[in-house]
Amino acid sequence: xxxxxxxxxxxxxxxxxxxxxxxxxxxxxxxxxxxxxxxxxxxxxxxxxxxxxxxxxxxxxxxxxxxxxxxxxxxxxxxxxxxxxxxxxxxxxxxxxxxxxxxxxxxxxxxxxxxxxxxxxxxxxxxxxxxxxxxxxxxxxxxxxxxxxxxxxxxxxxxxxxxxxxxxxxxxxxxxxxxxxxxxxxxxxxxxxxxxxxxxxxxxxxxxxxxxxxxxxxxxxxxxxxxxxxxxxxxxxxxxxxxxxxxxxxxxxxxxxxxxxxxxxxxxxxxxxxxxxxxxxxxxxxxxxxxxxxxxxxxxxxxxxxxxxxxxxxxxxxxxxxxxxxxxxxxxxxxxxxxxxxxxxxxxxxxxxxxxxxxxxxxxxxxxxxxxxxx
Amino acid sequence: xxxxxxxxxxxxxxxxxxxxxxxxxxxxxxxxxxxxxxxxxxxxxxxxxxxxxxxxxxxxxxxxxxxxxxxxxxxxxxxxxxxxxxxxxxxxxxxxxxxxxxxxxxxxxxxxxxxxxxxxxxxxxxxxxxxxxxxxxxxx
Numbered sequence: 001x002x003x004x005x006x007x008x009x010x011x012x013x014x015x016x017x018x019x020x021x022x023x024x025x026x027x028x029x030x031x032x033x034x035x036x037x038x039x040x041x042x043x044x045x046x047x048x049x050x051x052x053x054x055x056x057x058x059x060x061x062x063x064x065x066x067x068x069x070x071x072x073x074x075x076x077x078x079x080x081x082x083x084x085x086x087x088x089x090x091x092x093x094x095x096x097x098x099x100x101x102x103x104x105x106x107x108x109x110x111x112x113x114x115x116x117x118x119x120x121x122x123x124x125x126x127x128x129x130x131x132x133x134x135x136x137x138x139x140x141x142x143x144x145x146x147x148x149x150x151x152x153x154x155x156x157x158x159x160x161x162x163x164x165x166x167x168x169x170x171x172x173x174x175x176x177x178x179x180x181x182x183x184x185x186x187x188x189x190x191x192x193x194x195x196x197x198x199x200x201x202x203x204x205x206x207x208x209x210x211x212x213x214x215x216x217x218x219x220x221x222x223x224x225x226x227x228x229x230x231x232x233x234x235x236x237x238x239x240x241x242x243x244x245x246x247x248x249x250x251x252x253x254x255x256x257x258x259x260x261x262x263x264x265x266x267x268x269x270x271x272x273x274x275x276x277x278x279x280x281x282x283x284x285x286x287x288x289x290x291x292x293x294x295x296x297x298x299x300x301x302x303x304x305x306x307x308x309x310x311x312x313x314x315x316x317x318x319x320x321x322x323x324x325x326x327x328x329x330x331x332x333x334x335x336x337x338x339x340x341x342x343x344x345x346x347x348x349x350x351x352x353x354x355x356x357x358x359x360x361x362x363x364x365x366x367x368x369x370x371x372x373x374x375x
Numbered sequence: 376x377x378x379x380x381x382x383x384x385x386x387x388x389x390x391x392x393x394x395x396x397x398x399x400x401x402x403x404x405x406x407x408x409x410x411x412x413x414x415x416x417x418x419x420x421x422x423x424x425x426x427x428x429x430x431x432x433x434x435x436x437x438x439x440x441x442x443x444x445x446x447x448x449x450x451x452x453x454x455x456x457x458x459x460x461x462x463x464x465x466x467x468x469x470x471x472x473x474x475x476x477x478x479x480x481x482x483x484x485x486x487x488x489x490x491x492x493x494x495x496x497x498x499x500x501x502x503x504x505x506x507x508x509x510x511x512x513x514x515x
Contacts, residue, residue: 103409104409104412104413107405107406107407107409107410108406108410110402110403110405110406110409111399111402111403111406113402114398114399114401114402114403117395117398118395120394121390121391121394121395122391124387124390124391124394125382125387125388125391128381128382128385128387129377129378129379129381129382130377131376131377131381133385134385134387134390137385137387204413205413205416207416208409208412208413208416211412212409212412215405215408215409215412216405216409219401219404219405219408220401220405223397223400223401223404224397224401358402358406361401361402361405362398362401362402365397365398365401365402366394366398369393369394369397369398370390370394373390373393373394
C-alpha cells in the first residue's frame with residue numbers, strides 16, 4: 001500500500017515539478033491576465049497563456065501526454081504548427097476580413113509597409129552577429145514583421161526547435177504594440193509632423209477590389225514564389241470576400257475557420273513552451289532580438305515616411321510609418337491614438353490601415369525571400 | 376563565431392541587401408499596378424469614345440448666316456416685341472398667329488430667318504425660347 005502510494009506520488013506534478021515549469025506557469029498566468037484584464041490581444045494571449053499552463057504540467061515521460069511525445073494528442077495538434085498548416089489558414093481568414101480600400105485609394109502608402117520590413121533584415125544581421133545560425137537568425141528576424149502566423153510559418157520551415165520562443169516573442173510583442181510603439185513614435189517625430197492631416201481617400205470601385213487580390217497574388221508570387229502559401233491564402237480569402245457571390249465561404253473563413261485555427265495554434269504554441277525546453281539562453285536572446293527587431297521595424301517605417309515627405313506635394317503624417325509593421329489592426333490603432341493625443345479631430349485610423357495591410361504582404365514576401373535563401 | 380565575422384561568413388550583408396530590395400521591388404510594383412487599376416477600368420468603360428479607335432468623320436463647315444438686312448432687323452425687333460407679350464417659353468404657332476394679325480410682312484419667312492439665326496430656339500419640350508444674346512449679335 002505504501003509502495004502504491006509512493007509510486008502514485010512520484011507520478012504527480014508536485015513530485016516531478018521543476019522551477020522552470022513554475023516560471024512558465026507564472027508567465028502563462030501573466031499572459032492570461034494581460035489578455036483578460038488589460039485587453040491586450042485577448043484572442044491570442046488567452047489561448048497561448050492557457051497553453052503554457054497545459055504545457056508546463058510536469059508529466060511522466062513515456063505516458064504520451066507531453067507535446068513533444070510523438071503519440072500524444074497535443075503532438076498531433078502541434079503538427080499543424082510544425083508542418084506550417086495553421087498560418088496559411090489564418091491568412092485565409094485575415095484575407096476574408098480585410099478591406100483593401102484604403103490601400104487602393106492611396107497606393108503610395110504601401111511603401112511604408114515595405115520600409116518597416118527593413119527591421120527584419122537588420123535583426124537578421126544582429127542575430128548572426130550574436131552567434132545564431134543563419135536559419136535561426138532568419139526566424140528571429142521575422143519577429144520584426146510583427147506577424148505571428150508568418151513568424152511561425154518561417155520558423156517551422158527553418159528552425160522548428162525555436163517555434164515556442166519565437167511564437168511567444170512574436171505574439172507578446174504584437175500584444176505589447178500599444179506599449180512599445182508610442183515612445184518610438186514620439187521620439188522620431190516632431191509635434192508639427194504629428195499634426196499633419198491626411199487627404200480624404202478617393203472612393204474605390206467594386207471591380208478594383210475584386211482585381212486587387214488577383215493582381216497582388218500574381219505579382220508578388222511571381223517575384224517571390226516562396227511566399228505562395230501565405231500570400232495565396234491571403235489573396236484567396238480577400239477574393240472570396242470581394243466577389244460577394246462567395247459570401248458563405250468568406251463568412252466561414254473569417255469566423256469559424258480562423259477562430260478554430262487560432263484556438264489550436266494558440267494552445268499548441270503555448271504548450272510548446274515547456275520549461276525545460278523553453279527556458280534557455282537562446283530564448284533570452286530571441287526575446288531580446290525580437291524586441292529590437294520590433295523597435296527597428298517601427299523606426300524604419302517612421303523614418304521612411306519622413307523621407308517620403310521630402311518629395312511628396314501632399315505630405316503624409318509620418319506616424320503612419322509605424323503602422324508598416326503588420327500587427328493588424330493594433331499598430332493602426334496606436335497611430336490613431338498617438339495622432340489624436342496631439343489633435344483630437346485628426347482621424348488617422350483608416351489611412352494607417354494602408355501601410356498596416358501592406359506590412360502583412362511585405363512580411364509574407366520577406367518570409368518567402370528568407371526561406372528561399374536558406375533552403 | 377560572432378560579430379561582423381559571422382555576418383560575413385554567412386553572407387549576411389548580401390542576403391539582407393537583396394532581401395530588402397526584393398520586398399521593396401515587390402511592393403513598389405504592386406503599388407504602381409494598383410494605382411493604375413481604376414484608370415485602366417475607366418479606359419475600358421469608355422473604350423467606345425477613345426479617339427484612336429474612332430472613325431474620323433470630316434464635318435462640313437457650317438455655313439455662316441449672312442448679316443441681317445435693315446428690313447430683316449426691323450422685322451426681328453417687331454417679333455421681339457410680340458414675344459415680350461407672351462409667356463416664356465412660348466408657342467411658335469401662337470407667335471405666328473400674333474404676327475399675322477399684327478400685319479407683319481412675310482411672317483413665315485421672317486420667323487424662319489429668326490430660327491436659322493437661333494434667335495428663337497426650341498426648348499425640346501414643344502415650346503420655344505427667345506435668345507437675347509443671338510438677337511444682340513445679329514440685330515443690335
